Amino acid sequence: MEVIPIAPRGFCKGVYNAIRLAKQTAIANPGVRITVLGQIVHNRYIVQALEKFGINTLDDPKATRMELLNKVTEGIVIFTAHGISNNVREEANRRNLTVLDTTCEDVLSTQDLIESAITSKQTVFYIGKSAHPEANAVLESYPSVCLIEEISDIPSLNDHSEIFVTNQTTMSKNDIEHIIEGIIKQYPQATIAREICGATRLRQEAIEKIKQVDALIVVGDPKSNNTQMLAKIAREHHIEQVYRIESVEQLDTSVLRKEMKIGVTAGASTPHKITQQIIDYLNVYDFEQPAILPKVDILSLLDE
Numbered sequence: 001m002e003v004i005p006i007a008p009r010g011f012c013k014g015v016y017n018a019i020r021l022a023k024q025t026a027i028a029n030p031g032v033r034i035t036v037l038g039q040i041v042h043n044r045y046i047v048q049a050l051e052k053f054g055i056n057t058l059d060d061p062k063a064t065r066m067e068l069l070n071k072v073t074e075g076i077v078i079f080t081a082h083g084i085s086n087n088v089r090e091e092a093n094r095r096n097l098t099v100l101d102t103t104c105e106d107v108l109s110t111q112d113l114i115e116s117a118i119t120s121k122q123t124v125f126y127i128g129k130s131a132h133p134e135a136n137a138v139l140e141s142y143p144s145v146c147l148i149e150e151i152s153d154i155p156s157l158n159d160h161s162e163i164f165v166t167n168q169t170t171m172s173k174n175d176i177e178h179i180i181e182g183i184i185k186q187y188p189q190a191t192i193a194r195e196i197c198g199a200t201r202l203r204q205e206a207i208e209k210i211k212q213v214d215a216l217i218v219v220g221d222p223k224s225n226n227t228q229m230l231a232k233i234a235r236e237h238h239i240e241q242v243y244r245i246e247s248v249e250q251l252d253t254s255v256l257r258k259e260m261k262i263g264v265t266a267g268a269s270t271p272h273k274i275t276q277q278i279i280d281y282l283n284v285y286d287f288e289q290p291a292i293l294p295k296v297d298i299l300s301l302l303d304e
């Protein structure tokens, strides 16, 4: 079996920064209650590692960030790398909570573009996913923004409307191009700002460049949008077997074959150590006497 690690993979700068800031805050504030609104990055192992470090996560996919904030009565509140709405930011300040905002700078720069388009009276179309916290922050901060999840969501407006189009940073570049094409057909005058972040784009391009693998393992949390997109792009590029797993603990060894070439990649919120553990396990895999699947060392993940 030939194992092909795909580069780049694993933590992007935004994820790395959010975890670093949370950890530093916990060290600097012993005994203070620290609460993250939602998963700081979409990876349950990181959430567990932060818990062991004394950082609590309020994670209810059905609750809004404001509803989660209402459960926080004291201490430090952390906003995640996906961004937060202005309302939640203001409410946290009004209630005198200490705020640590780990919003990624790429997310902030997209929000700035939206704000200036709205200030100049443009109609904003935002290509994203309704259930994702990055999109929610935008829609809550700017209620006039029109969310476009698929082509059928493009509204019929006055032909001369000034339209500004942008997108969630972790979308598939192929998907957004398809929707942008539909928008331009209807509104040729639209201004387009493609905002897929560098980390997401590079990981997607690396998948497109893979040559002749029989299978690809995509490592990441089911909630991670950029991980989902890597698996989707791999299928679109006709990689026959694509396996999404969260760690080596979920590796299905029954799909491994001696003569196979297997690629390994990971989403931007997947710790490097988790992906490397899979690569290491596969590299020494013995088909006659397979080793027991190892466990993830949760606490070591915060050392990255």
Ligand code: SF4
Pocket: 012, 013, 014, 015, 081, 104, 105, 106, 107, 169, 170, 197, 198, 199, 200, 226, 268
């Ligand atoms: S995936 Fe992109 S936008 Fe999201 S945290 Fe990483 S660098 Fe920032």
